[in-house]
Amino acid sequence: MHKLRFATAWLGGCSGCHMSFLDLDEKLIDLADKIVLVYSPIADVKEFPENVDVTLVEGAVANLDNLKLAQEIRARSRLVVSFGDCAVTGNVPSLRNKLGVDDLLTAVYHEGPGRHPTGGDEIMPRLLPKVLPLHQVVKVDAFLPGCPPDAERIWAAVSALLAGEPVVLEPNMRTFG
Amino acid sequence: MTKTITIDPVTRIEGHAKISLYLDDDGQVADARFHVTEFRGFEKFCEGRSFWEMPGITARICGICPVSHLMASAKAGDAILGVNIPPTAAKLRRLMNWGQLVQSHALSFFHLSGPDLLLGMDSDPAQRNVMGLIEKYPDVARNGIRLRRFGQKLIEMLGGRSVHPSWTVAGGVRDPLSDEDRSKIRRLLPEALDITGLALDLLKGAFDDFRDEEAMYGNFPSLYMGLVTPEGGLEHYDGLLRVVDSDGNVLEPGLAPARYREILGEAVEPWSYLKFPFYKPAARRAGSGASGEALEHYQAGMYRVGPLARVNVCDFAGTPRADAELREFRRLAPRGRPVANSFHYHYARLIEILHALERIAETVDDPAITDKRIRAHAEVNNLVGIGVSEAPRGTLFHEYHVNGDGILQQVNLIIATGQNNLAMNRTVKQIAQYHITGGKVSEGMLNRIEHGIRLYDPCLSCSTHAVGQMPMVVEVYGAAGELVERIARD
Numbered sequence: 187m188h189k190l191r192f193a194t195a196w197l198g199g200c201s202g203c204h205m206s207f208l209d210l211d212e213k214l215i216d217l218a219d220k221i222v223l224v225y226s227p228i229a230d231v232k233e234f235p236e237n238v239d240v241t242l243v244e245g246a247v248a249n250l251d252n253l254k255l256a257q258e259i260r261a262r263s264r265l266v267v268s269f270g271d272c273a274v275t276g277n278v279p280s281l282r283n284k285l286g287v288d289d290l291l292t293a294v295y296h297e298g299p300g301r302h303p304t305g306g307d308e309i310m311p312r313l314l315p316k317v318l319p320l321h322q323v324v325k326v327d328a329f330l331p332g333c334p335p336d337a338e339r340i341w342a343a344v345s346a347l348l349a350g351e352p353v354v355l356e357p358n359m360r361t362f363g
Numbered sequence: 364m365t366k367t368i369t370i371d372p373v374t375r376i377e378g379h380a381k382i383s384l385y386l387d388d389d390g391q392v393a394d395a396r397f398h399v400t401e402f403r404g405f406e407k408f409c410e411g412r413s414f415w416e417m418p419g420i421t422a423r424i425c426g427i428c429p430v431s432h433l434m435a436s437a438k439a440g441d442a443i444l445g446v447n448i449p450p451t452a453a454k455l456r457r458l459m460n461w462g463q464l465v466q467s468h469a470l471s472f473f474h475l476s477g478p479d480l481l482l483g484m485d486s487d488p489a490q491r492n493v494m495g496l497i498e499k500y501p502d503v504a505r506n507g508i509r510l511r512r513f514g515q516k517l518i519e520m521l522g523g524r525s526v527h528p529s530w531t532v533a534g535g536v537r538d539p540l541s542d543e544d545r546s547k548i549r550r551l552l553p554e555a556l557d558i559t560g561l562a563l564d565l566l567k568g569a570f571d572d573f574r575d576e577e578a579m580y581g582n583f584p585s586l587y588m589g590l591v592t593p594e595g596g597l598e599h600y601d602g603l604l605r606v607v608d609s610d611g612n613v614l615e616p617g618l619a620p621a622r623y624r625e626i627l628g629e630a631v632e633p634w635s636y637l638k639f640p641f642y643k644p645a646a647r648r649a650g651s652g653a654s655g656e657a658l659e660h661y662q663a664g665m666y667r668v669g670p671l672a673r674v675n676v677c678d679f680a681g682t683p684r685a686d687a688e689l690r691e692f693r694r695l696a697p698r699g700r701p702v703a704n705s706f707h708y709h710y711a712r713l714i715e716i717l718h719a720l721e722r723i724a725e726t727v728d729d730p731a732i733t734d735k736r737i738r739a740h741a742e743v744n745n746l747v748g749i750g751v752s753e754a755p756r757g758t759l760f761h762e763y764h765v766n767g768d769g770i771l772q773q774v775n776l777i778i779a780t781g782q783n784n785l786a787m788n789r790t791v792k793q794i795a796q797y798h799i800t801g802g803k804v805s806e807g808m809l810n811r812i813e814h815g816i817r818l819y820d821p822c823l824s825c826s827t828h829a830v831g832q833m834p835m836v837v838e839v840y841g842a843a844g845e846l847v848e849r850i851a852r853d
């Protein structure tokens with residue numbers, strides 16, 4: 187049987203959507219028959235691979251690393267799912283958006299022996315001035331709201347994707363929070 | 364330093380991080396750094412909101428341990444109201460907290476570290492994950508899934524959902540425990556206890572295969588900090604702060620947690636968004652004794668928190684099976700001294716699961732547990748509230764300053780994982796120096812170095828909460844998505 191090349195990724199989020207994914211519990215065992223997990227924060231592949239069928243993306247776009255990964259995911263996945271409220275709306279991470287760039291810049295670390303983190307090198311990514319939902323950065327094929335979406339909701343979406351059908355959620359599965 | 368190796372991203376941990384290894388001319392590891400690359404700013408953006416909202420907002424700091432934030436936040440709220448919450452509410456909160464300890468530790472042991480321990484540190488990276496575990500060891504994987512599920516179900520029964528339940532409030536909790544759910548918990552407990560027993564056998568049986576890891580993975584002296592009961596027992600919800608040194612001397616026998624600022628400081632380094640908390644008295648001693656000097660010597664104030672620290676600082680667990688395990692655990696170190704090896708975080712985690720399950724069993728048998736008096740009502744009576752609890756990864760502090768209307772003026776959060784920052788850096792360096800010689804590096808070696816981080820089970824979206832003088836890039840996009848302008852400020 188052809189196994190779907192499946193990926194999950196997280197950007198700026200709390201990992202709660204991934205925890206809810208793991209709440210599929212023993213359905214994960216069924217899933218292991220139907221998919222190959224080609225990339226995920228809970229797996230060890232470091233580069234986002236080519237030719238991915240479906241990628242669930244948790245979290246909002248908060249820094250340059252997130253932005254780069256989002257673009258790689260889009261270029262290399264057939265279907266991209268905005269997974270959870272952070273990806274869909276910006277949610278809690280975007281609460282920092284009300285602080286203008288200047289406010290953020292003038293607020294300082296309490297104390298420190300040396301320099302503050304500066305970012306901007308290859309290691310430390312710069313922050314974006316505003317945290318953005320995923321679809322403002324790349325095209326998204328389906329939205330799976332909830333903070334987090336519960337396991338039932340995730341299963342509804344994943345089973346549709348496995349069957350090659352569009353993700354159509356019942357109204358009670360389209361709520362936020 | 365001639366060569367830098369970067370591990371990017373560090374996988375099978377919660378959150379975003381990288382590791383840099385700096386090799387000298389001879390290909391030996393001169394230094395290593397663990398970089399936390401995300402920043403969120405909770406402390407700052409919560410200002411101006413009501414403290415009533417804080418459990419709901421701060422739970423979203425972390426999806427693995429939302430319950431810890433619910434606890435610390437609600438406790439800070441209790442202090443602002445100035446109330447003693449009803450005894451049943453405190454018992455119910457403890458119940459949920461233990462439920463979380465079980466699910467979070469099960470996740471760490473089975474889902475995240477299990478692939479290294481069972482499939483092997485050098486096994487195929489494409490398979491080295493929970494899906495690979497399901498394929499190769501379906502029974503172990505199923506056990507892990509079911510043990511985690513026990514904890515998640517318990518949280519859901521109490522709070523209505525497994526992740527981010529809005530159930531704890533300043534003054535108590537929103538809903539009581541029903542008789543039906545109480546019987547359900549009783550029915551689920553025996554399996555969870557069995558699985559924990561199996562996990563302990565599995566780990567102890569594997570010690571022979573992990574001799575190097577036992578000797579080399581984060582094996583160094585440090586301080587340890589955790590909450591204990593007033594009698595010195597293992598504690599996760601309330602209690603007193605205890606600090607012990609590597610010789611087993613008790614430096615702080617039992618400090619009221621609200622006084623944490625007297626002993627803890629925070630340092631900052633340019634190469635990580637994660638701060639470096641330290642134990643001030645030790646840092647001060649390393650300097651001339653002046654408090655201004657403490658920061659210069661902050662590394663001398665390194666302490667560890669979390670499962671290993673908690674089982675090291677307590678005198679006993681207080682439940683029979685966990686105490687039996689604890690006695691065996693203590694034999695790993697010379698008499699009277701703490702177990703200094705971070706590899707044994709795994710072992711400590713399993714002992715804590717056992718303890719939590721035993722406590723859950725006791726608590727559901729308490730006749731008062733289904734009582735309906737679960738919430739105290741009051742107005743703002745204090746302008747400062749400090750709430751402290753033990754998260755799965757260590758001691759968690761929420762400190763809120765409010766005005767008379769309960770609007771937050773200032774928020775300080777000290778997160779469990781941050782307190783292990785110094786130890787995590789030290790561990791990464793120790794493992795790298797042990798495995799890498801003459802510049803030869805394999806994928807398996809890098810995975811071993813990452814395992815050094817997994818031992819601490821860090822939670823990084825939790826950790827980087829503080830706001831600072833952040834670098835900024837402003838990119839302005841046009842309607843078609845093209846970059847119109849880019850402004851960068853350091």
Ligand code: SF4
Nearest residue numbers: 199200202270271272
């Ligand atoms: S949507 Fe909610 S659960 Fe998911 S990452 Fe965001 S805050 Fe966490």
